[in-house]
Amino acid sequence: MRTTDAIEDARRAMQVCNSCRYCEGYCAVFPAMELRRSFANEDLGYLANLCHNCRGCLYACPYAPPHEFGINLPRTFAEVRNETYEEYAWPRPLAAAFKNNGVVLSLAAGLALVAVFICSMMLHDPAYLLSKHTGAGSFYKVIPFPVMLAASILTFGYAVLALVMGFFNFWRDIGGRTGDIFSPTALKTAASDALSLKYLGGGGHGCNDQDESFSSHRRWSHHALFYGFLLCTASTIVAGIYDHFLQWIAPYPFLSLPVVLGTLGGIGMLVGCGGLFALKLLADQTPAARNLLGADVALILLLGISALSGLALLAFRSTSGMGVLLAIHLSFILALFLVMPYSKFVHSVYRSGALLWNAIERKSKHE
Amino acid sequence: MLVSVLAARNMIDLGRDYDVVVMGGGNAALCAAITARQAGCSVLVLEHAPRDFRGGNSRHTRNLRVAHDVPTSVLTDRYSEDEYWQDLTRVTAGQTDEALARMTIKETGSILPWMESCGVRFQPALSGTLGLARTNAFFLGGGKALVNAYCATAQKAGVDILYDTEVQQLHLEGGALREITVSSKGFPVTLRVKTAVAASGGFQANLAWLQEYWGEAAGNFLVRGTPYAKGKVLRELLRQGAARVGDPKQCHAVAIDARAPKFDGGIVTRLDCVPYSVVVDQNAKRFYDEGEDFWPKRYAIWGLLVAHCPQQIAYSIMDSKSLPLFMPSVFPPVTSETIGGLASQLGIDPEALQTTIAEYNAAVRAGAFNGQVLDDCRTEGLTPPKSHWAQRIDAPPYYGYPLRPGITFTYLGVKVNHQARVMMEEGSPSDNVFAAGEMMAGNILGKGYLAGLGMSIGTVFGRIAGREAAKVAHH
Numbered sequence: 001m002r003t004t005d006a007i008e009d010a011r012r013a014m015q016v017c018n019s020c021r022y023c024e025g026y027c028a029v030f031p032a033m034e035l036r037r038s039f040a041n042e043d044l045g046y047l048a049n050l051c052h053n054c055r056g057c058l059y060a061c062p063y064a065p066p067h068e069f070g071i072n073l074p075r076t077f078a079e080v081r082n083e084t085y086e087e088y089a090w091p092r093p094l095a096a097a098f099k100n101n102g103v104v105l106s107l108a109a110g111l112a113l114v115a116v117f118i119c120s121m122m123l124h125d126p127a128y129l130l131s132k133h134t135g136a137g138s139f140y141k142v143i144p145f146p147v148m149l150a151a152s153i154l155t156f157g158y159a160v161l162a163l164v165m166g167f168f169n170f171w172r173d174i175g176g177r178t179g180d181i182f183s184p185t186a187l188k189t190a191a192s193d194a195l196s197l198k199y200l201g202g203g204g205h206g207c208n209d210q211d212e213s214f215s216s217h218r219r220w221s222h223h224a225l226f227y228g229f230l231l232c233t234a235s236t237i238v239a240g241i242y243d244h245f246l247q248w249i250a251p252y253p254f255l256s257l258p259v260v261l262g263t264l265g266g267i268g269m270l271v272g273c274g275g276l277f278a279l280k281l282l283a284d285q286t287p288a289a290r291n292l293l294g295a296d297v298a299l300i301l302l303l304g305i306s307a308l309s310g311l312a313l314l315a316f317r318s319t320s321g322m323g324v325l326l327a328i329h330l331s332f333i334l335a336l337f338l339v340m341p342y343s344k345f346v347h348s349v350y351r352s353g354a355l356l357w358n359a360i361e362r363k364s365k366h367e
Numbered sequence: 368m369l370v371s372v373l374a375a376r377n378m379i380d381l382g383r384d385y386d387v388v389v390m391g392g393g394n395a396a397l398c399a400a401i402t403a404r405q406a407g408c409s410v411l412v413l414e415h416a417p418r419d420f421r422g423g424n425s426r427h428t429r430n431l432r433v434a435h436d437v438p439t440s441v442l443t444d445r446y447s448e449d450e451y452w453q454d455l456t457r458v459t460a461g462q463t464d465e466a467l468a469r470m471t472i473k474e475t476g477s478i479l480p481w482m483e484s485c486g487v488r489f490q491p492a493l494s495g496t497l498g499l500a501r502t503n504a505f506f507l508g509g510g511k512a513l514v515n516a517y518c519a520t521a522q523k524a525g526v527d528i529l530y531d532t533e534v535q536q537l538h539l540e541g542g543a544l545r546e547i548t549v550s551s552k553g554f555p556v557t558l559r560v561k562t563a564v565a566a567s568g569g570f571q572a573n574l575a576w577l578q579e580y581w582g583e584a585a586g587n588f589l590v591r592g593t594p595y596a597k598g599k600v601l602r603e604l605l606r607q608g609a610a611r612v613g614d615p616k617q618c619h620a621v622a623i624d625a626r627a628p629k630f631d632g633g634i635v636t637r638l639d640c641v642p643y644s645v646v647v648d649q650n651a652k653r654f655y656d657e658g659e660d661f662w663p664k665r666y667a668i669w670g671l672l673v674a675h676c677p678q679q680i681a682y683s684i685m686d687s688k689s690l691p692l693f694m695p696s697v698f699p700p701v702t703s704e705t706i707g708g709l710a711s712q713l714g715i716d717p718e719a720l721q722t723t724i725a726e727y728n729a730a731v732r733a734g735a736f737n738g739q740v741l742d743d744c745r746t747e748g749l750t751p752p753k754s755h756w757a758q759r760i761d762a763p764p765y766y767g768y769p770l771r772p773g774i775t776f777t778y779l780g781v782k783v784n785h786q787a788r789v790m791m792e793e794g795s796p797s798d799n800v801f802a803a804g805e806m807m808a809g810n811i812l813g814k815g816y817l818a819g820l821g822m823s824i825g826t827v828f829g830r831i832a833g834r835e836a837a838k839v840a841h842h
Contacts, residue, residue, distance in 0.1 A: 018695050019635035019637075019696045021694075022508060022510075022634070023509070024493060024494060025490030025505075025507045025508065026507070037691070057508075059512070060508030060509055061511065062426045062509070062631075062633050062634075067420075067631060068628055068631075069635075205507075212515045212519065213519060
C-alpha cells in the first residue's frame with residue numbers, strides 16, 4: 001500500500017486511539033489496533049476495511065473536531081478504504097474507475113442501456129420491442145436466448161474473477177497466505193460476523209447511523225439489501241436450472257419458485273436501497289467522506305433500479321410494455337455486472353477478508 | 368428585548384421562571400437536571416461550553432467506582448462498602464467527611480440501573496485497566512458517550528440546555544440565591560431563580576486563580592480537561608458567604624507528557640512509564656522512588672511531585688527493555704543511541720544525566736523482573752531508592768519522555784450537607800442552592816485520588832441535588 005494523506009491521517013489517528021482505547025467495546029477495529037504499537041500502511045488498510053462505518057467512535061470521541069487533534073476515524077477510514085479499492089483493483093489500469101466512481105457507474109449504466117437497445121433492435125425486428133409477447137420464450141423474442149446467456153456468463157464470470165483477484169491482492173498485502181483462508185473456525189467466525197453485520201451492532205445497542213442517537217436502521221436496511229440480493233441470485237439460478245435441465249422456459253407463473261424468490265428479493269433490495277439512500281442524504285455528514293458520496297449513491301441507485309425494473313417487468317410482462325421493460329432491466333443488470341469489481345460493491349470482498357483476518361488474528365492471540 | 372432575541376435563537380424562553388436552574392453541563396449537572404425533571408420540575412441547564420465541547424471534565428472520564436456485594440454484568444467479584452471506605456481513608460489520609468463519604472459509597476450501590484435507564488451503557492473493563500474490573504464500571508465509549516446519553520435523555524424529557532452560556536454573577540441574599548447573571552452567546556441576561564444547582568466544577572482552567580496559590584509555577588501546569596472550568600460559580604458562592612472546604616492547593620494532578628496541549632489533552636497524554644524508568648528533574652537528579660508501588664496506586668502523586676520540581680518539569684528515562692512494558696501514549700518518545708544524546712535532545716546536561724544513570728546502574732541489584740508483582744529488582748545504597756522494577760538502563764536505544772503536572776481538578780469547594788445543600792459560613796444551610804460534582808468533591812476528597820471516585824460523587828450528589836431542589840421548588 002502506498003503512503004497517502006489519508007494513510008498518514010489514519011496513522012496519526014491510530015496513535016491517538018491506541019493511547020485512549022475508550023472505544024474498544026464498539027467493534028473489532030479497536031481490539032485489533034491494540035495488538036499493534038505501530039501501524040504500517042497495510043495494517044491501516046486492514047483496519048480501515050474492518051471498520052463497518054458505524055460511526056460510534058466519532059460521537060464518543062473527546063478528540064473529534066473541533067478539538068485540535070481532529071480525530072474523525074469514520075471519515076479517515078472511509079478514505080483509506082477507497083484507496084485500498086484502487087490499490088487492489090484487478091487489472092490495475094482499471095483502478096482509475098474509483099477516482100470518480102459515481103460518474104463511472106452512471107456512464108456504465110447509460111452505455112449498457114444504449115447497447116442493449118441497439119442489440120435488441122439489430123438482432124430482431126425493432127418492432128418486437130414494442131409488441132406484446134406472451135407465453136413460453138416470450139422474453140427471448142426481445143433478446144435472443146444465446147445472447148442473453150453469453151452476455152450474463154461472460155460479464156458475471158469476469159466480475160467474479162476480478163473480485164477474486166482483488167481479494168488476493170488485499171490478502172497478500174495484509175500478510176495472509178492462501179493456506180490461511182481455509183481455517184474452519186476462523187471462516188465460521190468471519191461468516192457469522194459478516195452475515196449478521198455484528199459490528200453495526202455497536203456492542204448491542206445499534207450504531208450512530210444518523211447522529212448521536214443509536215439506531216439499527218442501517219443494519220436492517222443493509223440486511224434487506226444483502227439478503228434481497230441473495231434471493232434474486234437464487235431466483236436466477238433456479239430459473240437457469242428450470243430452463244437448462246427441465247426445459248421449462250421462462251416466463252414462469254407468479255407462484256413459481258423463481259418468481260417468488262425474485263419478488264421477495266426485489267422488494268428486499270428496494271427496501272434496503274431506500275433505507276440506505278435516505279441515510280446517505282439525511283444522516284449527519286460529519287463522519288462521512290463527501291468525495292465518496294457519489295460512489296455510494298451510484299451503487300445504491302444501480303441496485304435499486306435493477307430491483308425496481310425487475311419488479312416492473314414482472315408486473316407488466318403480459319402487456320406491450322414488456323419488451324422495453326425487459327431491455328431496461330437487463331441493461332441495469334449488465335451494468336451492475338460490468339462495474340461490480342470497480343464499484344463500492346467490492347467492500348463486501350475486502351470487509352469479509354478483513355473479518356477473516358481478524359478472526360485468525362484473535363484465534364492466534366488466544367492460543 | 369435581549370431575552371426575546373435569545374429566545375428566538377434558541378427556542379428557549381429565558382423570561383420564564385424555571386423551577387430549577389442548573390449551573391454546569393457535566394455529569395453532576397446532567398444527573399441533577401434529569402432527576403429534577405423526573406420529579407416534575409421545569410429545568411434549565413447553563414453550560415459554558417459550546418455544544419461540541421459540552422460535558423466538562425466528564426467527557427474525558429471512563430468509569431465510576433461502585434460498591435457491590437455480588438458480581439454484576441460489568442463488575443467482577445464484590446467490593447464492599449467497608450473496603451471502599453478503607454480505600455478512601457487510605458488515599459485521603461483521613462481528610463474526609465466520614466458521614467458524607469459513607470453515604471456516597473452506600474448510594475453508589477444503587478446508581479447503575481438508574482444510569483442505564485438514562486441511556487448510559489457499560490462494558491467490561493478496558494484493556495490495560497484490569498486492576499479496576501472489580502471496583503469500577505466502565506462506560507461504553509467513555510465519558511463523552513455518557514454525556515451524549517444524558518443530554519439526549521434530558522432533552523427528551525424536556526430539560527432546556529443552553530450552550531455557550533457562562534454564569535457571570537450570583538445575587539445572594541443571606542442564604543438565598545435570587546438572580547443569576549449570565550453571558551449567553553455573548554449577550555448578558557439576568558435570570559430569576561427559584562432553586563439552583565451549582566455543578567460547574569473546580570477552577571483548574573483558571574490559571575490566574577491557580578497562581579494565587581502556586582505563584583509562577585501555575586504557568587507551567589497543563590490542564591487535562593475542559594478549558595471551561597474557570598470557577599466563576601465557585602468564586603461567587605465563596606465570595607457571598609458559602610462555607611469553604613478543601614485546601615486550595617490540593618488537586619487531582621498526574622504527570623503527563625509535557626508536549627500535551629495546554630487544555631483538553633485528556634487521557635492520551637498520560638504516561639504509564641514511570642515505574643519502568645528513572646525520573647530526573649531538569650538538573651538530571653532523581654527525586655522520588657519510581658518503583659514505590661503499583662502505578663495505579665501511585666500515578667496520582669506524580670503530578671504534585673513534578674509540580675514541586677524546578678520549572679515544573681521532569682524527564683522519564685528508560686532503555687529499550689522498558690518500552691513494551693507500558694501502554695503507548697500519543698507522542699513518540701525522544702530517542703537516542705546514547706544517554707548523552709538523549710539528554711541533549713531533552714535539553715538537560717548530558718554529563719549530569721550520564722552520572723545519574725551510571726550511579727543508578729551501579730546500585731541496581733539483579734532480581735527476577737516481574738511487572739505484575741512488587742518484584743525484587745531494586746537499588747541498594749541509592750537515595751532516593753527505586754524499590755521495585757529496577758533494571759539497569761544499558762540497552763540502547765534510549766528513550767525519554769518530558770513530564771509536566773497535568774491538573775485534572777481542584778479540591779477547593781463549597782461545604783454541603785446530606786441534602787447537597789450548600790452550607791453558609793454561619794453554619795446554616797442555603798435556602799435554595801445545592802451543589803454537586805467537583806465543586807463539592809472536596810467534602811469527601813481532602814487529598815489524594817481514587818480512580819472513578821469523581822464520577823461517583825458527581826452522580827450521587829447530582830441526583831441528591833436534583834431531588835432536593837425539586838422538593839424546595841415544589842414547596
